[in-house]
Amino acid sequence: DAGVIQSPRHEVTEMGQEVTLRCKPISGHNSLFWYRQTMMRGLELLIYFNNNVPIDDSGMPEDRFSAKMPNASFSTLKIQPSEPRDSAVYFCASSSSSNQPQHFGDGTRLSIL
Amino acid sequence: SQQGEEDPQALSIQEGENATMNCSYKTSINNLQWYRQNSGRGLVHLILIRSNEREKHSGRLRVTLDTSKKSSSLLITASRAADTASYFCATGQAAGNKLTFGGGTRVLVKP
Numbered sequence: 001d002a003g004v005i006q007s008p009r010h011e012v013t014e015m016g017q018e019v020t021l022r023c024k025p026i027s028g029h030n031s032l033f034w035y036r037q038t039m040m041r042g043l044e045l046l047i048y049f050n051n052n053v054p055i056d057d058s059g060m061p062e063d064r065f066s067a068k069m070p071n072a073s074f075s076t077l078k079i080q081p082s083e084p085r086d087s088a089v090y091f092c093a094s095s096s097s098s099n100q101p102q103h104f105g106d107g108t109r110l111s112i113l
Numbered sequence: 114s115q116q117g118e119e120d121p122q123a124l125s126i127q128e129g130e131n132a133t134m135n136c137s138y139k140t141s142i143n144n145l146q147w148y149r150q151n152s153g154r155g156l157v158h159l160i161l162i163r164s165n166e167r168e169k170h171s172g173r174l175r176v177t178l179d180t181s182k183k184s185s186s187l188l189i190t191a192s193r194a195a196d197t198a199s200y201f202c203a204t205g206q207a208a209g210n211k212l213t214f215g216g217g218t219r220v221l222v223k224p
Contacts, residue, residue, distance in 0.1 A: 004155070031210055043156075043201065043214040056211060091155055098210035099143050104155030 002026070006092050006105035014113050018080040021108045024073055025094030033102060034067055034077050035091040043091075049075065082112045119202055119218040127223050132189040134218040136202030137182075143207045145178055145185050150199045150217070159187075159200075194224045 005024040013019060025032050033048040047057040052069045060067070064083070069075040079086055089109050093102040120135045136145070144163045148156040162169045162178045162185065169176045175188040189196055199219050203212040 033211070042216045045211055045213070048211050050210070093155075095210065099205045100210070101146060101158035101161055102156075102212060103158070106153075106155045 004103050004105035010109045012111045016081045019082045021077040021090050023075045023092030029094035029096050031095045032075050033093040036088045038088045084112045087112050119215045123219040125221045132192050134187050136185045138204045142204045144205045146203045147187050148201045192222045194222050197222045
């Protein structure tokens with residue numbers, strides 16, 4: 001079982017650049033979640049999908065953030081344009097169904113200079 | 114705002130001792146889950162307790178849930194240096210399947 005796979009593991013870029021984070025959920029899981037973790041704000045849910053459909057994006061901080069799930073095995077989180085305050089660790093998680101345990105990837109550590 | 118709040122924020126114990134951390138929440142829940150996060154890694158699910166359950170065990174872990182007080186506790190017995198990590202509680206509501214995470218308890222187990 002490969003687990004949730006995120007790429008890249010680390011990303012350093014200059015402000016104003018577009019950033020794309022990628023996630024491959026566990027095969028057969030139909031729910032996918034994007035989180036952001038910082039020291040100041042802890043772990044925040046940004047958006048989640050059920051069966052590839054966005055259900056709740058109320059945690060997406062601004063219009064600069066967008067997420068897509070074109071199929072059951074792939075999702076992207078895009079930031080355009082990026083700002084230094086977007087620096088954080090971004091996690092993707094998946095679960096098999098409602099109220100089941102979530103399986104997390106190892107995250108993308110994003111630094112915006 | 115966080116639905117779950119852990120207490121204490123940090124805990125330092127000697128190997129072999131027990132570690133207890135608590136989680137309080139505000140609204141009705143369907144279930145409560147505990148996760149562990151090692152430095153630089155993603156969260157790992159430890160245990161899930163449903164709202165109609167009061168206690169659950171898994172190996173050296175014991176979780177209690179008191180819905181009347183809106184609180185839960187996680188006990189790690191006979192701690193090991195490898196238990197050093199941050200521990201998070203997360204609550205799931207009846208509708209939908211998103212979880213709301215607390216701020217975590219950092220546990221240091223000294224050998």
